[in-house]
Amino acid sequence: MRDTIGGKTMPEGAIVLWFRNDLRLADNPALSAALSTGQPILPIYVLDDETPGLRKLGGASRWWLHRSLEHLAQALKDCGNTLHLFKGPAEAVVLDIVQATNVSAVLWNRRYDEAERKLDAAIKERLKTAGLDAKSFNSHLLHEPWEVTSKAGTPMKVFTPFWRAARERGEPSPPLPAPVDIPPAMLPSATGFKPLRLADLALKPTSPNWAVQMESLWQPGEAGARHNLGLFLDSAIDGYGENRNRPDFRSTSRLSPHLRFGEISPRQIWASAKMAVDSGSSAGKPYDFDKFLAEVGWREFSYHLLYQFPQLASANFQARFDAFPWQNKTEYLTAWQQGRTGYPIVDAGMRELWRTGWMHNRVRMIVASFLIKHLMVDWRLGEDWFWDTLVDADPASNAASWQWVAGSGADAAPYYRIFAPVLQGEKFDPKGDYVRHFVPELAGLPNEVIHKPWEATHPVLARAGIRLGTHYPFPIVAHGEARDRALAAFKSLSTEAAA
Numbered sequence: 197m198r199d200t201i202g203g204k205t206m207p208e209g210a211i212v213l214w215f216r217n218d219l220r221l222a223d224n225p226a227l228s229a230a231l232s233t234g235q236p237i238l239p240i241y242v243l244d245d246e247t248p249g250l251r252k253l254g255g256a257s258r259w260w261l262h263r264s265l266e267h268l269a270q271a272l273k274d275c276g277n278t279l280h281l282f283k284g285p286a287e288a289v290v291l292d293i294v295q296a297t298n299v300s301a302v303l304w305n306r307r308y309d310e311a312e313r314k315l316d317a318a319i320k321e322r323l324k325t326a327g328l329d330a331k332s333f334n335s336h337l338l339h340e341p342w343e344v345t346s347k348a349g350t351p352m353k354v355f356t357p358f359w360r361a362a363r364e365r366g367e368p369s370p371p372l373p374a375p376v377d378i379p380p381a382m383l384p385s386a387t388g389f390k391p392l393r394l395a396d397l398a399l400k401p402t403s404p405n406w407a408v409q410m411e412s413l414w415q416p417g418e419a420g421a422r423h424n425l426g427l428f429l430d431s432a433i434d435g436y437g438e439n440r441n442r443p444d445f446r447s448t449s450r451l452s453p454h455l456r457f458g459e460i461s462p463r464q465i466w467a468s469a470k471m472a473v474d475s476g477s478s479a480g481k482p483y484d485f486d487k488f489l490a491e492v493g494w495r496e497f498s499y500h501l502l503y504q505f506p507q508l509a510s511a512n513f514q515a516r517f518d519a520f521p522w523q524n525k526t527e528y529l530t531a532w533q534q535g536r537t538g539y540p541i542v543d544a545g546m547r548e549l550w551r552t553g554w555m556h557n558r559v560r561m562i563v564a565s566f567l568i569k570h571l572m573v574d575w576r577l578g579e580d581w582f583w584d585t586l587v588d589a590d591p592a593s594n595a596a597s598w599q600w601v602a603g604s605g606a607d608a609a610p611y612y613r614i615f616a617p618v619l620q621g622e623k624f625d626p627k628g629d630y631v632r633h634f635v636p637e638l639a640g641l642p643n644e645v646i647h648k649p650w651e652a653t654h655p656v657l658a659r660a661g662i663r664l665g666t667h668y669p670f671p672i673v674a675h676g677e678a679r680d681r682a683l684a685a686f687k688s689l690s691t692e693a694a695a
Contacts, residue, residue, distance in 0.1 A: 209300030210381035212293060213239045218305040218335045218458035219268045220418040221275070223371035225333035226303040227378075235300065236381035239272055239279050240293060241265060243397050244286040249311030251509075251591065254584035256553040257456075259407045260416050262399035264457050267417025269394070275378040280391040287319050294328065296384050301328060305335035305458070308499050309591045310506030338368045338462045338496055341503035351504045353606040358500060359493040367470075371463045410553050414453070414587065421454035425465060429472045436484040440491075443545075443556035444629040449488070450554070452588035455495065462492050498596035501606050509579055509595035517604035521685050523572040531672050532567050533581055535635070538671035540647050541621030542566045544634040551634070553587035558624055564601040565615040570678040572685065575602040603686075611686040614679050621647035637667050 211230040218224055230237045245252050253261060269279040282289045290302060302323055307313065316332065323330040334340055344362045345351060352358040383391065401407050415423060428449040432439075439447035454460045466489065473485045502508045512518055531537050535546035545559035555563070560582075567578045579598040583589045599605025603613075625631055628646035632639040638646055640660030645652040649662065650670060657664065664670055 209298045210236045210238045212290070212297070212299055212302040213237050214290065214302060214304040215239060215241045215268065215279070216304060216307060216458075217456070219264045220374075220421070220459050220461070221268075221271050221378075222374035222418065223335070223461040223464050224305065225335050225372065226305045226331075227375065228372050229331065229333065230301075230303050231375055231378065233301075234379075236379045237277060238293070238297060238299075238381040238383060239277060239378075240290075241268075241279060241281050242286045242289045243281070243283045243399075244289075245283075246285045247287070247311070247315060250315070251309070251311070251583075254586070254589050255401060256407075256410075256585050256587045257583075257589050258399040259401065259410065259553070260414070260453055260457060260587040262394065262397070263414075263416035264459060265394055265397075265399075267419065267459075271418060272378065275375060277378040277380045280383055281394060281397060283392055283397055286315060287322070290319055291322060293383075294323065294326070297381070299328060302330050304332050306332045308336070308341060308503050335461055336458060337499055338362065338466065338492070339365060341500045344496075344500060352500065355494065355497050355607045358497050359490060362493060362496060368463045368466050371461060371467050406550075407553075409551050410587070413552050416453070416457070416459065418459045421451065421460035424450055424454065425460065425468055429468060433469075433472070433484050433488060434481075437481075437487040440487065441558045441624050443548075443559050444625050444627065448557065452590070452593075453554070456588045456590045462495070465492060495590075495593055497607075498590070498592035501596050502592040505606075508599065509583075509591065510576065512602075512604040513599050513606050514604050514608075516689060517602070520604075520689055521572070522574040524574055524577065525571070528571040528672065529567075529573050529577055531669075532563070532571060532573070532578075536669050536672075537566065538650070538669040539566065539617040539621075540628075540631040540635055540638055540649065541617050541625060544625075544631045547634040549582075549585050553585065555586070556630075558620075559630075560597065561601055562615050562617060562620045564598060566617055568602050569611070569614045569682040570617075570673050570675070572681065575599065575604065611689075612683055614682055616675060616679075618648050618675065635668070637662065 211233055213227055213230050218226070221227060244250055265279070265281070272279050293299070294302065302319075304316070307316065320330040320332070339362055344358060344365070346357070346361070352361065414420070428451070432447055432449065436447065439445050451460060451465065455462065469485055469489060473482060501513070505513055532542070532546060535543035535550070537543055541559065542563050545555050545563045548559070549555045564575070564578055567573045568575050575598045579595055582594055582598070586594070596605060600608045603609060603611030621631065625647070626643070628641070628643050631646055638649060638660070640662070641649055641652060642656065645656065649657070649668060650664060662668055
């Protein structure tokens, strides 16, 4: 059978469907385009840890990827097909597959990191030179990064006008349905060319297996994403506009890792949220939905920034921050990573991260501000730790958010906005439930001092079974002194920039 992709008549041959950060069957434009040809489809995934410039996934993301591939393979099997796994330089692997198989086209969904875009362009060029079709599609964003611009046609650097311009483009197109059948293509069993087993990718930790607790907390995969979205729209969306800042509540969607690996698309989220608010089937108010969709918008903005500034994770968006006087004390970074700073809300967040592979967004801002401004540690060291420990470590959102807190990014919080960890804890974890859960040695303290145990009297500490400096550390820095030091550093930076 002959059919077309993009109006072009296709020759006979299999369609290679290259999965990357789009590990789902529903609303997958590349898959839909492949199915439209009526030709057999060869789904592949390539773990590329070798191509120069590509950023290797961190440990927590690799654990999630293992589970996600497991679910994708089962979904494809249910549709009568097989996911073929490979490891190595993606360009070489994809071209080897093309040479070994009767292929007419290779289709994939786009990525936006600069090294990934260069790799994809090189592969597309080589495939077209060989007379094959190679097409890419948008499955990861509501709008391509180059589609939302100012009235002058320039990239935008402030979120609010960016999101307004994105909304003015109208509603996203409806998500595509999941297929029932996916006709399989046979992969020749040529010598030296054999798909791997999932275990061969060595994505899961072994010695030690630090992901044991994560196994019971998360349900990676397309079905898990749909479940989380439904759960959120049925319950947590009610009051989201206010409650999203409360780490002691299950007040957020927890869809970020599913989005990061493309187990659900932003179009699916948008369509489900709009359907819920239009039908009145959800308890949420329009304000709650607007706030929720704005979070989807911040993700879009982050990719917009990554596209125009490819060094987002490694260089200051505002060059004047290149002169910032970081101290980068190893002992400070280690105490922060281990959740041993002596500030309970900070330590609770860092321990939540290590235990679950995730952290509440408000607490992410608190711990990032503390590392950067209290400890004077370069934001890039924090971004790198999050990259390794977050299951939702996203190349755009992670870097953009760290730069936002540091003050060095686009539309960033001013550097002189310094979160006071005690006040943040008292405001957003007023009963101390979040701290008690993740810093159990403080569980016996009354609410009045749980966010500042150093102010508790000796009898109160004794009744709680706490000896500061032994069971829980004293604050690693004094808030007032640290704040003054950070403000002085910022002032010197501003003076230097003006000179």
